[in-house]
Amino acid sequence: MATLTESPAAKLSNDEVLRYSRHLIMPEVGMEGQLKLKQAKVLCIGAGGLGSPLALYLAAAGVGKLGIVDFDIVDFTNLQRQIIHDTNDVGRPKLTSARETIADINPNVEVIGFETRLTSENALDIFKDFDIVADGTDNFPTRYLVNDACVLLGKPNVYGSIFRFEGQASIFYAKEGPCYRCLYPEPPPPGLVPSCAEGGVLGVLPGIVGCIQAVETIKMILGRGKSLVGRLLLFDALNMKFRELKLRKNPECPACGAHPTITKLIDYEQFCGIRGEEHVVTTKVPEITAPEVKKMMDEKKPFVLVDVREPHEFQICRIPGSVLIPLGEVPKRMHELNTADEIVVHCRSGMRSAQAVDFLMKSGFRKIHNLKGGVLAWADQVDPTMPKY
Amino acid sequence: MAVKVIIPTPLRQYTGSKDSVEVEAKTVAEALSSLTAQFGDLRRHLYNDEGKLRSFVNIYLNDEDIRYLQKDQTPLVSDDVLSIVPSIAGGQPCVNQEVCCQ
DSSP: OHHHHSOGGGSOOHHHHHHTHHHHTSTTTHHHHHHHHHHOEEEEEOSSTTHHHHHHHHHHHTOSEEEEEOOOBOOGGGTTTOTTSOGGGTTSBHHHHHHHHHHHHOTTSEEEEEOSOOOTTTHHHHHTTOSEEEEOOOSHHHHHHHHHHHHHHTOOEEEEEEEBTEEEEEEEOTTTSOOHHHHOSSOOOGGGSOOGGGOOBOTHHHHHHHHHHHHHHHHHHHTOSOOSBTEEEEEETTTTEEEEEEOOOOTTOTTTSSSOSOOSOOOHHHHTTTTSHHHHHHHHSOEEOHHHHHHHHHTTOOOEEEEOSOHHHHTTOOOTTOEEOOGGGHHHHGGGSOTTSOEEEEOSSSHHHHHHHHHHHHTTOOSEEEETTHHHHHHHHTOTTSOOO | OEEEEEOOGGGGGGTTTOSEEEEEOSBHHHHHHHHHHHOGGGHHHHBOTTSOBOTTEEEEETTEEGGGTTGGGOBOOTTOEEEEEEOOOSSSOOSOHHHHTO
16 A cells, blocks of 8 residues: 555645644645655744744744744844844843744754755755755845855745835746846845844834735645736835835846856855955044943043934934934034044944944044944943943 | 836845836837936946946846847837846855954
């Protein structure tokens, strides 16, 4: 009898039949589909905003092997959207926290953890044993790395991306359609992407986009429905609108075109211009520490304290006596400053203010310092009552 | 020809927070030129120093990528919708978290 030759993995226990009964009674899944889910191996890149709902739903749905790549630690700012972690997990590795949550939801799922940064050296090795890769990353270098590794290995890449109230989702699968590089051959240079001052994300948004990734992953495992291959889904939560754009395979794509130039993984940080100007800027401008600024205040030394954050950040917290000139307005408002004055510039962490100091020094300001570590350092070293964000 | 240009969230800071802008144009090039004439700061985010559309920004006419139509010479008809679709990075929108988000 055929059933006697089936491997143990190709069967559901009675407990599993009960657990998955709402899948089993629908014809699109059924026993055949549920067994496909059980035998599936899906790799989630990141256990963050997108990875949380993605991993939770894939686990609940009964995906047999769930790989998770994450080396990060849970912090309080994650909890607004990364629902696989809870308040008690703050300070613990995301991988440990995710593994425990998944075990609570569905102990039948085998979690394969990779507590490491995904790199050009390890990506192919990590990806090779999985059927589908779901990209929940939050930065361009990893995004291109995931894309290229999937193209090289011929694996589908279930993609999701978010910004404030807006999300994108697709499946990049070079065997059947376009890859990410067909859509965007190159990343934006660091100077042109919105800074974290303009960033932020509505906590629910990665929930929605991550769930779309989960649906697409499950459909792909089941071999059901019309996938997002060749389609880019755009979601605007503010206007509650979904739109769909056609994605075409670019015959000249450097990764999946007729004559690919990317035949192995490259240095993605360099590719994304990350070892660029900004690092240099932060190391070469004159710095001052938070306690030194406090001492100047206490000694009533005259100086101007400039805050280059955005107005909504100024509302969260501010150093007493600071003047708000958002980074983007510095060029047109620098006449408000006097080169004869002692000036200290700060932002949240000291990076944007370093750019402002660099710009102002090039414009002739000499008595100017960057407050090292920004308001975060001020909260740590001077005023512990100041909220950190 | 009145067409609508949909502005993505990351670029709304250069359009006075508008999520769409109506322009009069007969081609994609005219529409973008009219848009950047109204909102000057948008120009460097759409075009590089050589005046070419940046490679991390795609322009769609309705649901089709203009690269597969007649690029910026693609003709427009009334009520066409142009979308600017930039690459966005995900959970955190800055490309370089180590530099600007820590």
